[in-house]
Amino acid sequence: xNAASVSESLEQRILSGDVLALARGAxxxxxxxxxxxxxLAALFSHTGHAMIVGITGPPGVGKSTLMNQLTKExxxxxxxxxVIAVDPSSPFSHGAILGDRIRMQDHHSDPGxxxxxxxxxxxxxxxAPATLEMALLFDAARRDVVLIETVGVGQDEIDIAxxxxxxxxxxxxxxxxxVQAIKAGVxxxxxxxxxxxxxxxxxxxxxxxxxAAQSIASAAERADAAPIRRVSAITGQGVAELLSVIRTVxxxxxxxxxxxxxxxxxxxxxxxxxxxxxxEADLEHHASQVAAKMEDPYTAVRALRKSLVSGRTGT
Amino acid sequence: xNAASVSESLEQRILSGDVLALARGAxxxxxxxxxxxxxLAALFSHTGHAMIVGITGPPGVGKSTLMNQLTKExxxxxxxxxVIAVDPSSPFSHGAILGDRIRMQDHHSDPGxxxxxxxxxxxxxxxAPATLEMALLFDAARRDVVLIETVGVGQDEIDIAxxxxxxxxxxxxxxxxxVQAIKAGVxxxxxxxxxxxxxxxxxxxxxxxxxAAQSIASAAERADAAPIRRVSAITGQGVAELLSVIRTVxxxxxxxxxxxxxxxxxxxxxxxxxxxxxxEADLEHHASQVAAKMEDPYTAVRALRKSLVSGRTGT
Numbered sequence: 001x002n003a004a005s006v007s008e009s010l011e012q013r014i015l016s017g018d019v020l021a022l023a024r025g026a027x028x029x030x031x032x033x034x035x036x037x038x039x040l041a042a043l044f045s046h047t048g049h050a051m052i053v054g055i056t057g058p059p060g061v062g063k064s065t066l067m068n069q070l071t072k073e074x075x076x077x078x079x080x081x082x083v084i085a086v087d088p089s090s091p092f093s094h095g096a097i098l099g100d101r102i103r104m105q106d107h108h109s110d111p112g113x114x115x116x117x118x119x120x121x122x123x124x125x126x127x128a129p130a131t132l133e134m135a136l137l138f139d140a141a142r143r144d145v146v147l148i149e150t151v152g153v154g155q156d157e158i159d160i161a162x163x164x165x166x167x168x169x170x171x172x173x174x175x176x177x178x179v180q181a182i183k184a185g186v187x188x189x190x191x192x193x194x195x196x197x198x199x200x201x202x203x204x205x206x207x208x209x210x211x212a213a214q215s216i217a218s219a220a221e222r223a224d225a226a227p228i229r230r231v232s233a234i235t236g237q238g239v240a241e242l243l244s245v246i247r248t249v250x251x252x253x254x255x256x257x258x259x260x261x262x263x264x265x266x267x268x269x270x271x272x273x274x275x276x277x278x279x280e281a282d283l284e285h286h287a288s289q290v291a292a293k294m295e296d297p298y299t300a301v302r303a304l305r306k307s308l309v310s311g312r313t314g315t
Numbered sequence: 316x317n318a319a320s321v322s323e324s325l326e327q328r329i330l331s332g333d334v335l336a337l338a339r340g341a342x343x344x345x346x347x348x349x350x351x352x353x354x355l356a357a358l359f360s361h362t363g364h365a366m367i368v369g370i371t372g373p374p375g376v377g378k379s380t381l382m383n384q385l386t387k388e389x390x391x392x393x394x395x396x397x398v399i400a401v402d403p404s405s406p407f408s409h410g411a412i413l414g415d416r417i418r419m420q421d422h423h424s425d426p427g428x429x430x431x432x433x434x435x436x437x438x439x440x441x442x443a444p445a446t447l448e449m450a451l452l453f454d455a456a457r458r459d460v461v462l463i464e465t466v467g468v469g470q471d472e473i474d475i476a477x478x479x480x481x482x483x484x485x486x487x488x489x490x491x492x493x494v495q496a497i498k499a500g501v502x503x504x505x506x507x508x509x510x511x512x513x514x515x516x517x518x519x520x521x522x523x524x525x526x527a528a529q530s531i532a533s534a535a536e537r538a539d540a541a542p543i544r545r546v547s548a549i550t551g552q553g554v555a556e557l558l559s560v561i562r563t564v565x566x567x568x569x570x571x572x573x574x575x576x577x578x579x580x581x582x583x584x585x586x587x588x589x590x591x592x593x594x595e596a597d598l599e600h601h602a603s604q605v606a607a608k609m610e611d612p613y614t615a616v617r618a619l620r621k622s623l624v625s626g627r628t629g630t
Binding site: 037040041044045047048136255258259260261262263265266267269270271273274275278283284286287288290291292293296297298299300301304305308 | 355
């Protein structure tokens, strides 16, 4: 049995929904090897079945608990779920997150729920393209819904959220001063808002604030302003309705919106690809030159770009 | 007077420390125009004078207050200061930051303190290279010390911190669960630790935890473990000593460390450069193809890479 036939059978097994094969495929992708990429290229034409949902928001708003409830709801409707937890192995993440994640073990023994966490550190390229690749693998493996949970507040997390089909921004009452920040940034990435802890005082105010921020947006944007739903991730109240809204927004997505989404995705993948092609020796040579003021950094970047080009033109 | 001579005189004025010229140079850089890059390329051989210090850490640890105190200390020693506040215009930033920043206005009327904030949103490329360019401009403009303050917890902020000559990680007692995260990430980027609110119970414990994490590192790393200093950013206690430690670490940096730093910097700049060269029309074409499943994403990325190459080879 040669490598090609092993890989072919892995592909077939993934497409048939075999969980062990999916796990093996995920490991191949994580290793960032050519085998992983070849596998995904072969599987790609079978993707497009799953709904990929990014769940994002500030720390402490109950994202993990909500993920757990969404998973429960999806499973009770007979759907298979893939969960990608983007692990915030960045310096300043909150330890509490690990505790939250453990709750997902409610679904530990259910083969209809496949959970994988992605480390953000030690990666040559960006986390966003790697997360997307994992989501596409899950899609090919016949997961009906893929939930991607990001933790943190950086651009990286936003990039990840944008690569999903649908981005759900989770907020809680009492964010207070963050309202201005919400206006500044979330409006562009949120397809659906979930107000968690909806029973806490201030939920009305938060909803008003989101609506006010939406009304500032242009008329064209207002027409398809992101719907807002209140939930209690602890009790599960409102979760079924949230899911139904997510699905409605997803189904309304037209061909144009999907292409636009892919332009974000390709940009991230390309960035990843180009930097991984950079020869370390070249980089170090120019770094020494610049550090010694023998070369200015723009000249160095130009030279590196050329070496990148000549090294890759033939491939 | 033609454009070239205006630019030449701007260059001369910046090199002589003219604050208005510096402000104009900063605006050129922010506009991400060729003029800004040409200016910086011309100024580069005059850089290397300033000490560029990145100040990072989780929200609420008092970074801005500490920046203010460091600035005061530097000014009282007759040094000129440039401050770059990387503005967290990302969705989930904390409004309180804006309040913190206002404190820097203590130095508002002092021409020896030049403050510029960098917006993180709406940028084509990364924030890190743009921040570095600004720091180099400040350096050329005869600022003795450039302080870069980042806010947030994402990879982006870490990338920014790594581009400085020296990275100071600010922590406070009571982070509790974050200790594990500290072990996981901060060790690699911190050149100096500052424990703020050192009078609060738990400062001893925090220092022990940092030292314990350092002792886990290899023997080679232990030899130059990042020094830890306690400060009270509110009262200014310990700030002079912190500054002296920062300077000592900076001065011990050898040629190798500087070259290594430049290899991070060049990588970021190159990433920025490559993506800005990408033709939108090309990207959109392939995105449509992929969205319609006419092409797999890897094939699309390969094609985009080739178009990038052919479009740029001549430049």
